[in-house]
Amino acid sequence: MKHKPKIYAQALAEVILGKDADEKKILENFLKFLQKNGDMGKANQIVSLAKKIFIKKTGRRQLTIESARRIKAKQKELVDSILQKGDVVEEKINKDLLAGIKIIINGEKQFDGSMRKKLNNLFQ
């Protein structure tokens, strides 16, 4: 490994934060760069770290929305109603939730409105 993942992540975040940056192109080039350095194995970790740095520096929110199945259009409208401009949204399917959704903001605040949570509360 030529550099530490944190260094790669910081570099990636800085480039994306630049004016008129084309995120898709930057990412493609960055992955090529990693491949050239033989550090593709850490790509996921680096991108994840870069995302965190980016969010921290821009003051944006990262929202992870977990649902038991793909969210329908009507439900998506409801979810969108809580989003702010610039929010980074990651959607995940987690069948263990059974129904409902779980919203995690910046990896800290968690709103668990899933059926699993309700069942756990009920039978604790």
Add this chain to the structure above:
Amino acid sequence: MEEAGIIGQLGLNWKLFLSQAVNFFILLIILRAFVYKPLISIIEKRNKKIKEGLEKAEEADTRLKEVDNIAKGKIKEAEQESIGIIKNTEAEAKVLAGNLQKKAEERQKELMAQIALSHKKQQEEVKSAVLKEAAELVKKTIIKTVELNPDQIDDALIKKAISQVKNEA
């Protein structure tokens, strides 16, 4: 003369009478020296022995009585001691029996408490198992219900979650 006449009339011959008297005295002296005195001596010795024997017998009797009294005393003492020992033993036995009974009662109480505790624990275990099983059943039922109509339940839950997020913000 008148007296000689009487003796003569009685047919006594003075010479013969005197010689018989001398013989008698000689015999008396001999008998006294060789028969009477040793015989008296033997009788006195025998009497003395008898007297000593009687004294000893009396002394032995007295001692026997003393020994008898001592023995009676000892027996009485032993009896009293025995009674005392028996009384003490009875008292100790009563105390021991009391202690044993107390211990047995305590043990019985302990056992009863253990049994009650065990029974309660068993009841709680059974109750807990039944509740767990019932909870699992209810969970399964709810999951099945969700599977039957997931969209409707999703709608309700998402609506609630979004409302919660909005309120928190």
